[in-house]
Amino acid sequence: MNDRTVAPRPSGTGSTGARAGVPAARPDSEAPIPPTTEADRKTVVRPGDRIFAGLATGSGLFIVVLIAAIGIFLLLQAIPSLGLDKVNFLTSREWSTSDVNNMRYGIFDLLLVTVVSSAFALIIAMPIALGIALFLTQYAPRRLARPFAYVIDLLAAVPSIIFGLWGLLVLGPVLTPIGEWLTATLGWFPLFAEGNVSIELGGTIFTAGIVLAVMVLPIITAVSREVFDRTPVTHIEGAIALGATKWEVVRTTVLPFGKAGYVSASMLGLGRALGETIALTIILSGTGAAFAWSLFDGGATFASKIALAAPEFNDPRTAGAYIAAGLVLFVLTFGVNAIARSIVAGHKEYE
Amino acid sequence: MKTKRHGAVLGLIAAGALLLTACGSDNNAPGTGGSTSAAGDSSVPVECGGKSKLSAEGSSAQQNAIATFIQAYQAKCAGSDLAYNATGSGAGVKQFNAGQVDFGGSDSPLSESKGEVAAAAERCKGNPAWNLPLVFGPVALGYKLEGVTNLVLSGEVAAKIFNGGIKKWNDPAIAALNSGASLPDKDIKVVYRSDESGTTDNFQKYLTAASKGAWTQGEGKQFKGGVGEAKEKSAGVAQAAGSIDGAITYVELSFAQDNKLSVAKIDNGSGPVELTNETVGKAIDGAKIKGTGNDLVLDLDSIYGSTTAGAYPLLLATYEIVCSAGYDADTAKAVKAFLTVAATTGQDGLADAGYAPLPKAFQEKLLTAIKAIA
Numbered sequence: 001m002n003d004r005t006v007a008p009r010p011s012g013t014g015s016t017g018a019r020a021g022v023p024a025a026r027p028d029s030e031a032p033i034p035p036t037t038e039a040d041r042k043t044v045v046r047p048g049d050r051i052f053a054g055l056a057t058g059s060g061l062f063i064v065v066l067i068a069a070i071g072i073f074l075l076l077q078a079i080p081s082l083g084l085d086k087v088n089f090l091t092s093r094e095w096s097t098s099d100v101n102n103m104r105y106g107i108f109d110l111l112l113v114t115v116v117s118s119a120f121a122l123i124i125a126m127p128i129a130l131g132i133a134l135f136l137t138q139y140a141p142r143r144l145a146r147p148f149a150y151v152i153d154l155l156a157a158v159p160s161i162i163f164g165l166w167g168l169l170v171l172g173p174v175l176t177p178i179g180e181w182l183t184a185t186l187g188w189f190p191l192f193a194e195g196n197v198s199i200e201l202g203g204t205i206f207t208a209g210i211v212l213a214v215m216v217l218p219i220i221t222a223v224s225r226e227v228f229d230r231t232p233v234t235h236i237e238g239a240i241a242l243g244a245t246k247w248e249v250v251r252t253t254v255l256p257f258g259k260a261g262y263v264s265a266s267m268l269g270l271g272r273a274l275g276e277t278i279a280l281t282i283i284l285s286g287t288g289a290a291f292a293w294s295l296f297d298g299g300a301t302f303a304s305k306i307a308l309a310a311p312e313f314n315d316p317r318t319a320g321a322y323i324a325a326g327l328v329l330f331v332l333t334f335g336v337n338a339i340a341r342s343i344v345a346g347h348k349e350y351e
Numbered sequence: 352m353k354t355k356r357h358g359a360v361l362g363l364i365a366a367g368a369l370l371l372t373a374c375g376s377d378n379n380a381p382g383t384g385g386s387t388s389a390a391g392d393s394s395v396p397v398e399c400g401g402k403s404k405l406s407a408e409g410s411s412a413q414q415n416a417i418a419t420f421i422q423a424y425q426a427k428c429a430g431s432d433l434a435y436n437a438t439g440s441g442a443g444v445k446q447f448n449a450g451q452v453d454f455g456g457s458d459s460p461l462s463e464s465k466g467e468v469a470a471a472a473e474r475c476k477g478n479p480a481w482n483l484p485l486v487f488g489p490v491a492l493g494y495k496l497e498g499v500t501n502l503v504l505s506g507e508v509a510a511k512i513f514n515g516g517i518k519k520w521n522d523p524a525i526a527a528l529n530s531g532a533s534l535p536d537k538d539i540k541v542v543y544r545s546d547e548s549g550t551t552d553n554f555q556k557y558l559t560a561a562s563k564g565a566w567t568q569g570e571g572k573q574f575k576g577g578v579g580e581a582k583e584k585s586a587g588v589a590q591a592a593g594s595i596d597g598a599i600t601y602v603e604l605s606f607a608q609d610n611k612l613s614v615a616k617i618d619n620g621s622g623p624v625e626l627t628n629e630t631v632g633k634a635i636d637g638a639k640i641k642g643t644g645n646d647l648v649l650d651l652d653s654i655y656g657s658t659t660a661g662a663y664p665l666l667l668a669t670y671e672i673v674c675s676a677g678y679d680a681d682t683a684k685a686v687k688a689f690l691t692v693a694a695t696t697g698q699d700g701l702a703d704a705g706y707a708p709l710p711k712a713f714q715e716k717l718l719t720a721i722k723a724i725a
Contacts, residue, residue: 095573096573096575097573098547098570098571098572098573099569099571168587168590169590173594196580197580198540198580198595200594200595201580201582201591201594201595203580203582203591281545281546281583282583282587285545285580285581285582285591286543286545286580286581286582287579287580287581288574288576288577288578288579298580298581300545308545308546308547308583309546309547309573311411311438311439311441311442311546311547312439312440312441312442312546312547312548312549312572313439313441313442314440314441314442314444314445314465315441315465
């Protein structure tokens, strides 16, 4: 430190006497600075800066490398098996990998079931989460809002196997009459047509989607609540001053401000739904029939298909087929998150 | 994982202590398991000692049987223990071949074509590995059909039910086997395993062997019938079949009983056979050995295709895969002690756990092989 404080001296040596003339030199006071900036910059760099910058950059690089490594690993493991696939990997609906010399597998059905069940879950969860978040931030008294929020967060801590068993044993039977009514009255509409598994058993995408909705609810709620809570008070007060009712305040200030955050929270929830495994292996009934766009179909998602087969992997070629499916899920989730990011990025006011 | 295993072991010790007192009285009474059943033969000497904590891994189908064996092992050899990790047959073979565990549990014998035999020989320092069929689990054709509790099926009819050839309960083919029963005009709802499983594999092998050509879908751990719907694991299929009328599934006996499913008798050409310890024992006794010497690989077709009167042919045979030699002295001693206990006193609690006790003649073959491990 001593060196540094001394260092600038030489440049100003001859001018110790000039101190008296400082007021006169004021306009020039900017001028001597440029030569010393180099030295000054060095003076503000402390070890902590270096370490922190290093750690932050390192963490950033680490996650990028990690994700790249996952992608490359999946790709390397999948490629040999993809070569052995006797049908089109992307468009086939068959899945038969037990005979390694005649592996016939395609992910089309898995993709549809994964996307449809997750989308269905999101359609249910998004409005409810919005309502809860608005209630907690705008309507509920502060004293109530806090414990209420904790209770919602608690939902996120319930293990997914519990959700699975609940869905199969409790919710499934409750939904049976609803499902039967839907297929009977709205059966002409493909989504509510009679499916390829029995509604009595409840192993349908309908049941699975509702359970998934409950599972993603706390995530969407928690993030949305944070965002809505940060609506500038001035906006809200401005709206009130203009004579807005509570609903109008929400509509004109809170919602526009929090929209991007809400959408990205939903995408986060969607990511969770896409990757959910245990609950779906328990709830969803497998079937040999192809998915026919009904909520009352059964089937398997990427994650549940992999989980059901994983304990019996004993041939790298069979495992490779499932890893290839995992790769598609990886890409799908990546795509979903990319969309979420671009939505957030498009709304500067949130950033 | 580790803590879990410890927890399980502790639990087993506690349960073992409890069960021991219960077993004592059973031994005194003449066994109800029939004369061929070798339940609880304590006359065979067990040389305890060696490695105090064995490790094994593999088939989940034999998990509960191994748990029973561990109780018996600890009762016989104080201070000895075995940790069994039920990660599936594939993993069991892999871990055994990699030398990670002392023996493997598998639903199928080591496969020559997959290179498992060669890998196992390498693991056993140049000695061949043996497949010892120690655990037999009868598979029940469990069904739920109101008003019908005495159903008889044949291999051929079962195959047609499970591949969609027969869709109604009052199909003439079923009626022909069940004269007198009033079969309802209901759809048959097939429930099968959604996870890959040795039970499915064995069931499909049985259908291939016993259906007189009606089952053309082949074998494998994925169900290939193409009808019905799938549930996860034995508990899932049994629960599902038990909750809808007109359902049928293939599942281990204990799960069928827990979920109040009726169990179909199987007619293999010599009259209907009920699933009991004796009928399963009879089928095991009739099994031909495919392997050479002490490598007791079973010729499953001889069980599945059996037409012996009173033999229940649908069962799951699971193997312990051990080195014939090549263990260090400590490990060899403990492995032999464990397997000996398993094949003798360990048989006591098996029926309660849903397995079939070994018949006497077969038990002797196994003990000869176990004794020969060096």
